[in-house]
Amino acid sequence: MPETLMPALEDLEHEYFKARKDAGFKREFDSLAGKFIGRPTPLYFAKRLTQHLGGAKIYLKREDLAHTGAHKINNALGQALLAKKMGKKRVIAETGAGQHGVAVATGAALLGLDCVIYMGSVDIKRQALNVFRMKLLGAEVREVSAGSKTLKDAINEALRDWTTNVRNTHYVLGTVFGPHPFPEMVRDFQSVIGREARAQILKAEGRLPDHMIACVGGGSNAIGLFHAFLKEKKIAMTGVEAGGLGIESGKHAARFAGGSVGVLQGTKSYLLQDGDGNVLDTHSVSAGLDYASVGPEHAWLMQSGRVKYTYATDEEALAAFELLSRMEGIIPALESSHAIAEAVKAAPKMKKNKIIIVNLSGRGDKDVLEVARIKGVQLC
Amino acid sequence: MLKAGSRIEARFKELAAAGKKAFIPYIMSGDPSLNASLRLAGTLEDAGADIIELGVPFSDPVADGPLIQAAAERARRAGVNLRKALGLVAAIRKRSDIPIVLMTYYNPVLKFGEDKFAKQAVEAGADGVIVPDLPVEEADLLKEHSYKHGLDTIFLAAPTSGPERFRLVSNASTGFIYYVSLTGITGAKLAHYEEIEKSVKRLKKLSGGKAVAVGFGVSNPDEAGRIAKTADGVIVGSAVVRRAREDSARDFSAWLKSMREAIG
Numbered sequence: 001m002p003e004t005l006m007p008a009l010e011d012l013e014h015e016y017f018k019a020r021k022d023a024g025f026k027r028e029f030d031s032l033a034g035k036f037i038g039r040p041t042p043l044y045f046a047k048r049l050t051q052h053l054g055g056a057k058i059y060l061k062r063e064d065l066a067h068t069g070a071h072k073i074n075n076a077l078g079q080a081l082l083a084k085k086m087g088k089k090r091v092i093a094e095t096g097a098g099q100h101g102v103a104v105a106t107g108a109a110l111l112g113l114d115c116v117i118y119m120g121s122v123d124i125k126r127q128a129l130n131v132f133r134m135k136l137l138g139a140e141v142r143e144v145s146a147g148s149k150t151l152k153d154a155i156n157e158a159l160r161d162w163t164t165n166v167r168n169t170h171y172v173l174g175t176v177f178g179p180h181p182f183p184e185m186v187r188d189f190q191s192v193i194g195r196e197a198r199a200q201i202l203k204a205e206g207r208l209p210d211h212m213i214a215c216v217g218g219g220s221n222a223i224g225l226f227h228a229f230l231k232e233k234k235i236a237m238t239g240v241e242a243g244g245l246g247i248e249s250g251k252h253a254a255r256f257a258g259g260s261v262g263v264l265q266g267t268k269s270y271l272l273q274d275g276d277g278n279v280l281d282t283h284s285v286s287a288g289l290d291y292a293s294v295g296p297e298h299a300w301l302m303q304s305g306r307v308k309y310t311y312a313t314d315e316e317a318l319a320a321f322e323l324l325s326r327m328e329g330i331i332p333a334l335e336s337s338h339a340i341a342e343a344v345k346a347a348p349k350m351k352k353n354k355i356i357i358v359n360l361s362g363r364g365d366k367d368v369l370e371v372a373r374i375k376g377v378q379l380c
Numbered sequence: 381m382l383k384a385g386s387r388i389e390a391r392f393k394e395l396a397a398a399g400k401k402a403f404i405p406y407i408m409s410g411d412p413s414l415n416a417s418l419r420l421a422g423t424l425e426d427a428g429a430d431i432i433e434l435g436v437p438f439s440d441p442v443a444d445g446p447l448i449q450a451a452a453e454r455a456r457r458a459g460v461n462l463r464k465a466l467g468l469v470a471a472i473r474k475r476s477d478i479p480i481v482l483m484t485y486y487n488p489v490l491k492f493g494e495d496k497f498a499k500q501a502v503e504a505g506a507d508g509v510i511v512p513d514l515p516v517e518e519a520d521l522l523k524e525h526s527y528k529h530g531l532d533t534i535f536l537a538a539p540t541s542g543p544e545r546f547r548l549v550s551n552a553s554t555g556f557i558y559y560v561s562l563t564g565i566t567g568a569k570l571a572h573y574e575e576i577e578k579s580v581k582r583l584k585k586l587s588g589g590k591a592v593a594v595g596f597g598v599s600n601p602d603e604a605g606r607i608a609k610t611a612d613g614v615i616v617g618s619a620v621v622r623r624a625r626e627d628s629a630r631d632f633s634a635w636l637k638s639m640r641e642a643i644g
Contacts, residue, residue: 002443004538004563006515007545146449147439159442164564166540263487264440266513276461277491278439 001179001266005159008166013181015086020188025085029078036110037067037077039192043200043357049327049343056211056350058343059204060330060360061197061225070333070362071193071221072103076172078189080107083170090114090165093172094158096123096151096217097288097335098130099362100174105139107172115139118157120150123287126370148281151217151291155265175218176295179266183295190224197357198228205355211236211346214359215338216309217253217288219295221361230306238346239298240338242284243311251283254311255294256302264292269299285314285374286334286367312341320344321364321371333362334370387479387507388532388555391430392591392612402613403604403643404593405620405636406433406483408451409468410460420624421472427636429478433510433615436465436484443512445567447618462488462497466504473505481508481534481555489522498525508532508555516548523552532556537583539563539575546579550587556613557583557592567618570597577610601642608643 001009019025033039042065046058063071076093083091091113095101101117108115117134121143124131134141147153155178162171176183176190201209212229214222216239229235244252252258255270262271264279272280272292284290301307312320320340325331332340336359343358350356364371372379395402405424409417421432437455441448462484469480482501489497489511501509509531514522516535526533532555537546540563550557561576562568576594583592594607595615604614616639623632 001515002512002538003515003536003545003549004540004560007538007540007542152440156440156442160445160565163443164568166563263490263513265442271487273487273491275491276463277488278437278456278461279487 002163004163005166008162009179009181016082016181016185019082019085025081029081032077033074033192037073038065040196040200041065043197043204045204046328049324050347052327053344053347055347055352056354056356057352058347059201059209059355059357061193061357063193063221063359063361064330064332064336064363068099068103068106069365070099070103071190071224072100072174073106074192074224075174075186075189075220076100076103077107077110079170079172079185080104080111080113083113083172084111086170088168088170090116090169091172092116092118092158092161092169093174094118094151094154095174096154096290097286097333098123098127098134098366099288099333101139101141102130102133102137104172104174105134105137108139109137116161117141118144118154118161120148120154121145122149123151123154127287127366129369130366150282150287152279159265175220176223176297177218177265177267177293183297186220187223187227187297190220191227193221193224193359194226194228197225201355201357208232209235209355209357211238211350211354211356213238213240213339213342213346213356215240215289215335215361216294216298217242217291217335219298221359223295223297225357225359226307237307238342239307239309240342241309241311242286242289242338243313243316244283244285246313247311252311253282253284253290253292255292256309257311262293267293267296269293269296285317286338288333288335289338310342312338316341318371318374321367330360331364331368332360333364334367336361337364387477388431388481391479392556395430396612401608401611401643402430402593403428403640404431404433404595404613404615405429406435406615406617407624408435408437408448408455408621409465410437410455410458411451411621412454413458414460414464414468417468418471422475423633424636425476425478427633428640429636431479431481431613432472433481433483433617434465434469436462436482436488438485438488441485443565445565445618447567447621451621462492466500466506469501469504469506479507480505481510482506483510483512486511486514494521495525498522498529498531502529502531506531508534510534510536510558512536516552519552534558536560537579539579546583547586550583550590553587553590557587557590558615559583559592559594559611560596561594561607562597564596566596568597570599570603573606576607580610601638604639605642605644614643
């Protein structure tokens with residue numbers, strides 16, 4: 001991290017740790033979580049999908065039903081509240097799929113903060129609907145045409161903005177990545193997913209699940225689900241990265257399968273890089289997973305063996321997208337479709353009395369146009 | 381020839397003895413080719429540059445504004461990496477004794493190996509390194525290896541850094557201390573001369589007299605002259621990168637000389 005931002009990060013750490021202990025802050029956040037986000041989100045038994053696959057029982061944690069359509073709002077609202085508490089009048093954020101951008105724009109509208117969202121021009125094109133939503137919410141969307149024109153470059157540009165306007169601006173980083181305290185703070189705001197799921201599965205089944213699956217871009221929905229279960233050594237956990245067109249094609253975002261340890265954007269973690277330490281371009285059908293590095297806690301969970309990481313290709317994710325739509329009447333986000341794709345592989349190999357929880361991290365409305373384009377369907 | 385690591389300090393001492401300040405232009409290695417950079421280094425020295433800051437291209441230069449980002453992209457298209465930048469250092473060193481400071485982001489150094497980097501940089505003839513995305517508290521290894529091989533480590537102090545961080549930065553810096561003149565990225569618009577003056581004085585006092593050079597956002601002789609009133613050196617990056625591309629050779633040399641004169 002540039003020196004200019006180091007004092008701001010020290011401040012943020014101090015303010016966040018103070019807020020975390022402050023009963024008033026917690027009350028305000030919990031109240032908004034209930035009344036504004038609509039928490040708790042349901043844990044839903046996917047009966048027809050389970051029957052179709054003929055193996056373990058599949059439960060879906062319905063983050064797609066959270067306000068704005070994805071888990072991103074949990075963190076965005078938490079940080080927007082913190083920004084307001086810190087006296088910052090302006091928030092900025094990066095976005096890939098647009099879900100985090102929409103969530104931050106929503107939080108900013110709710111709390112009366114100025115809001116600028118950075119988004120790569122490739123993502124602006126494939127997530128046009130979310131771009132318009134952000135504008136409706138009063139945010140300014142700034143197009144980033146540098147580098148690979150996706151999430152990584154949007155983060156670079158947001159960091160440059162923050163470096164310039166650090167005195168009046170808070171940077172609402174959208175995932176468990178970046179310099180301390182972001183990975184820890186974002187995990188804390190997202191860990192509500194796992195806490196709810198734990199109580200819900202105990203109520204529904206009287207026991208904990210056998211296996212948990214979540215997609216991993218930066219990794220916030222996965223950490224959010226896994227965190228409350230990490231100490232339960234019997235529960236298997238799988239993080240699903242974007243396999244894109246396949247690892248051997250080089251067009252993917254599977255950092256654990258194809259990367260090595262490096263430092264990007266204030267984080268030491270697994271990174272897709274060339275022999276010179278330059279960051280490689282990534283590819284995924286889902287903008288939210290199309291990123292060259294991964295949250296450092298995931299790197300630790302991988303090295304310790306606690307969580308297994310695998311990937312689903314574009315093709316597998318698209319098949320899962322259609323399967324869940326037809327089987328359950330739920331159109332999943334393309335990101336979450338990667339987790340569904342892994343469940344499609346894992347469930348048939350497990351006994352019928354076993355339980356899987358899949359984090360359905362977002363809904364797929366934003367992806368409908370892109371999927372139509374891929375399928376060659378002309379909509380308008 | 382002077383030993384690496386002592387060239388920078390020696391140059392500042394020479395200048396101080398003559399009542400002068402350092403002119404430190406920045407260029408990107410390999411923008412648009414290594415040969416062009418080698419020629420450009422010669423032009424800079426002929427026009428009175430005292431130290432050359434040599435950028436190493438990186439895919440994600442978060443501390444840089446659009447001009448240096450674009451320069452990095454051109455250099456990467458020319459296939460330039462850290463190893464080739466070190467080759468450029470060696471080529472400049474063959475012809476000149478001018479102090480050379482490498483400016484590289486951290487990941488290329490990490491990938492290269494910190495020990496190997498410090499060793500080969502010194503062997504090539506580099507005198508110091510600046511890593512703009514590596515904060516002091518994460519720099520122990522780089523400092524250790526650089527010290528061992530005789531490479532100066534220059535850290536950045538920013539307008540947002542408080543007294544405690546000023547102390548950390550000035551303690552960790554050898555060769556000189558780099559004061560970032562503005563809250564922002566390279567090539568942005570300069571303001572607040574009083575703040576610059578105050579900070580430079582504070583850094584000099586804290587460090588017991590280490591040289592302090594100021595950079596980011598210095599684009600013309602007027603700004604350079606005002607900063608040189610208190611700073612020991614003025615670093616000029618984006619403006620050099622732009623003019624080296626756009627100006628005629630004659631205009632560019634004339635501008636460099638006007639900068640040199642203004643810095644005094």
